[in-house]
Amino acid sequence: MTLLQNKVAIVTGAARGIGKQIALTLAKEGCAIAFTDLVINEQAEATRQEIEALGVKCCAYASNAADFNETHEVVNRIQEEFGHIDILVNNAGITKDGLMLRMTEQQWDAVINVNLKSAFNFIHAVSPIMMRQRSGSIISMSSVVGLNGNAGQANYAASKAGIIALTKSVAKEMGSRGIRANAIAPGFIITDMTAALSEETLNEFVKMIPMRRGGQPEEVAKVALFLASDLSSYVSGQVIQVNGAMG
């Protein structure tokens, strides 16, 4: 299929997990991929080769999404290499959970910087390019806890709620320039991030999900494809929940 023929997408934190699946799903539709991760190690290089094997151009960049200057540098390099940037997927994210009374300033700052400031950094860097093109689709990863809150995740929930307000503001500010911005709020998706949870916590989670199972990264990626492509040409400022009716 060719929903994204001749398009270029940046996906942050795409060496593994949901970001990797999003990159693969966009690539299957003919989209060239520039992805970032903290380091381009063997795993990231394997991801790059898997994407390239689909017949599209794919470059991997080591870049800390939480760093404003590094982000601007990497976006400049991608623009030079690919010539245009049509889609931005702000996917990079971390958790550093802890109850409020025990949460350190470092835990708070790290999660806000990697999950929320990173989206500001990338939107700030790509928006002049998208404005000149008069088109672009920006997709940012929120979470079910960004809508509902979660005990032990005040930092993470706040960062993911921030993503929603950032998305809605960007959609309003840049809509007249042909730029759309949307967020995806996944529920419980089975990746390395959730593999860290104990069997007991996992079972507790599944009980709260009306569909009685965790989601697969592919099920989030299909929504990202919808938002990235013209299938969603009049959809902007929205949060799409992908959570098996949880929350």
Ligand code: NAI
């Ligand atoms: P993951 O931990 O498997 O993958 C995250 C990737 O981001 C890793 O490759 C990591 O190296 C990279 N990364 C971390 N910090 C970075 C930084 N500063 N700069 C660049 N890259 C960085 O996580 P997963 O599960 O694939 O999550 C992807 C996104 O989806 C995250 O934003 C997460 O918060 C969100 N999400 C995940 C859910 C889940 O259940 N797995 C639920 C809701 C949201």
